[in-house]
Amino acid sequence: MEEVKETSAVHDVTELEKHYLLGTYARFPVVFTKGKGVFVEDINGKKYLDMISGLGVNALGYAHPRIVKVIREQAAKLIHISNLYYNQYQGPLAKKLIEASGLSRVFFSNTGTEAMDGAIKFARAHGHKVGGEGKFKLVAATNSFHGRTYGGMSLTATAKYRDDFKPLLEGVTFIDLNDIEALRAAVDDSTCGVFLETVQGEGGIFECTSEFLQAARQVCNQHRAALVLDEIQCGLGRTGEMFAFKHHGVTPDILTVAKPLAAGLPLGAIIVTQEIADVISAGKHGTTFGGGPLACRTALEFLSIIEEDHLLEHVQKVGAYFHQELVNLRDNFALVREVRGRGLMLALDLNIPSRPYADAALVAGVLINSTHDTTLRFLPSFITEEKHVDKTIKVLKKLLKKKIE
Numbered sequence: 001m002e003e004v005k006e007t008s009a010v011h012d013v014t015e016l017e018k019h020y021l022l023g024t025y026a027r028f029p030v031v032f033t034k035g036k037g038v039f040v041e042d043i044n045g046k047k048y049l050d051m052i053s054g055l056g057v058n059a060l061g062y063a064h065p066r067i068v069k070v071i072r073e074q075a076a077k078l079i080h081i082s083n084l085y086y087n088q089y090q091g092p093l094a095k096k097l098i099e100a101s102g103l104s105r106v107f108f109s110n111t112g113t114e115a116m117d118g119a120i121k122f123a124r125a126h127g128h129k130v131g132g133e134g135k136f137k138l139v140a141a142t143n144s145f146h147g148r149t150y151g152g153m154s155l156t157a158t159a160k161y162r163d164d165f166k167p168l169l170e171g172v173t174f175i176d177l178n179d180i181e182a183l184r185a186a187v188d189d190s191t192c193g194v195f196l197e198t199v200q201g202e203g204g205i206f207e208c209t210s211e212f213l214q215a216a217r218q219v220c221n222q223h224r225a226a227l228v229l230d231e232i233q234c235g236l237g238r239t240g241e242m243f244a245f246k247h248h249g250v251t252p253d254i255l256t257v258a259k260p261l262a263a264g265l266p267l268g269a270i271i272v273t274q275e276i277a278d279v280i281s282a283g284k285h286g287t288t289f290g291g292g293p294l295a296c297r298t299a300l301e302f303l304s305i306i307e308e309d310h311l312l313e314h315v316q317k318v319g320a321y322f323h324q325e326l327v328n329l330r331d332n333f334a335l336v337r338e339v340r341g342r343g344l345m346l347a348l349d350l351n352i353p354s355r356p357y358a359d360a361a362l363v364a365g366v367l368i369n370s371t372h373d374t375t376l377r378f379l380p381s382f383i384t385e386e387k388h389v390d391k392t393i394k395v396l397k398k399l400l401k402k403k404i405e
């Protein structure tokens with residue numbers, strides 16, 4: 001296989017990291033310096049089509065003129081002021097998220113995992129209020145991913161993410177996704193929350209069925225447990241609806257979002273019903289950075305662009321086209337097992353390890369991600385067009401002709 005060219009510029013960067021950084025990332029051997037639209041450029045000037053968009057964060061691509069403008073303006077005015085004081089942007093951003101979700105109140109965090117930790121706190125505080133101290137148990141799905149802090153990790157089933165760090169939070173039960181019987185058996189009056197990704201991302205793009213989500217809603221109502229939907233990856237337009245739960249006619253009590261919210265700046269949100277909000281008073285939760293004026297103003301611009309440029313419709317249209325093209329690959333290549341997902345959250349499952357294909361795609365100038373051993377994951381930006389899908393498919397066709405190890 002052709003290698004990515006290791007120039008001295010790349011070597012300098014990687015060597016320094018090898019000496020001074022923790023070895024937490026199995027990085028691709030490439031150093032990026034800038035981007036424009038759906039393309040990103042490496043330190044040697046080679047251009048790549050980005051079909052993973054910074055793990056779903058860069059939903060407007062790179063250097064979007066409106067995002068650059070608003071960041072420039074706000075950075076010159078006020079970046080941070082802390083939550084001791086008001087800034088002008090948390091209120092309007094919260095209002096937009098409430099109108100879009102149908103819930104009632106918002107708390108701003110910095111990251112996804114922090115949003116999940118807050119969600120666990122709120123579910124427990126609510127549980128204690130309606131059912132006493134003993135109502136603290138959490139139910140989550142196998143193959144889930146909810147982040148790296150103790151809360152998020154405790155709800156993350158996969159052994160490699162958690163086993164070295166035990167003991168984790170107590171009272172967590174895992175059930176298989178879409179197993180309604182197991183869900184009903186796991187939830188009782190001691191349960192304070194059921195935590196699900198509406199579409200599992202890191203686990204390889206597996207969607208909750210409508211029946212499963214409806215059963216979860218019903219069983220949570222029955223036992224006064226909070227239904228918590230983690231839409232950190234699948235929310236904010238990625239599936240072609242503002243929130244993935246909109247496809248299923250089910251509304252959560254607590255909703256978490258993050259990745260694309262502030263177009264690349266760190267920002268997450270916990271969005272809750274009034275009933276959950278009522279158990280959280282001043283001093284019970286907080287953050288130094290979360291909800292700062294720079295991130296919140298940028299997020300407002302992100303949501304305006306989604307609306308004004310009709311990007312949900314665009315995601316539906318290009319997503320349907322991409323899905324069909326992947327189905328064609330499945331029908332024509334023996335190495336492909338399955339196509340999953342919707343909108344611009346798609347997966348091609350192989351019957352051999354997928355990482356060598358992601359490596360080879362990089363060499364061919366297309367960024368895709370390998371997850372869950374055999375899955376190629378696509379999380380392209382919402383401005384991706386059919387011609388970019390065609391280029392991706394062309395590269396995949398070439399690579400899938402032979403077994404790469």
Ligand SMILES: *Cc1c(COP(=O)(O)O)cnc(C)c1O
Binds near residue numbers: 145231259
């Ligand atoms: C990425 C992700 C998280 C964690 O978010 P961070 O910002 O990395 O902490 C949690 N849940 C889901 C579904 C995610 O995709």
